[in-house]
Amino acid sequence: MVAEWLASAGIPFERQYEIGKFHVDFFVPSAFGKGFVIEVNGCYYHECPLCGKKSFDPKSRIRDTKRYGILTGSGYDLLVLRECDLKMHPEAARRRLVKVARLMHSP
Numbered sequence: 667m668v669a670e671w672l673a674s675a676g677i678p679f680e681r682q683y684e685i686g687k688f689h690v691d692f693f694v695p696s697a698f699g700k701g702f703v704i705e706v707n708g709c710y711y712h713e714c715p716l717c718g719k720k721s722f723d724p725k726s727r728i729r730d731t732k733r734y735g736i737l738t739g740s741g742y743d744l745l746v747l748r749e750c751d752l753k754m755h756p757e758a759a760r761r762r763l764v765k766v767a768r769l770m771h772s773p
């Protein structure tokens with residue numbers, strides 16, 4: 667979904683982009699910092715504050731917090747999308763994503 671949305675808005679991106687020891691879901695070259703990172707989190711694999719789903723892996727929240735801290739701490743901007751939000755409100759999610767990604771890419 668996210669790939670199609672970015673592509674149809676003409677925003678350049680890379681999938682599974684390598685940053686240090688991480689692979690991020692989507693990377694958009696940014697006019698500001700080092701880049702704009704978009705992560706799409708499945709509600710079963712990551713804890714989800716939107717639908718309240720608990721992860722099957724209790725360490726996932728700690729791992730995610732650490733990962734996001736390292737990314738933003740080294741100058742990347744980050745947007746975390748939730749699977750349930752994309753499924754339930756695709757049009758609103760698309761609009762929000764394209765708006766932010768466009769701003770980040772070239773203000």
Ligand SMILES: [Zn+2]
Binds near residue numbers: 717748
């Ligand atoms: Zn959810």
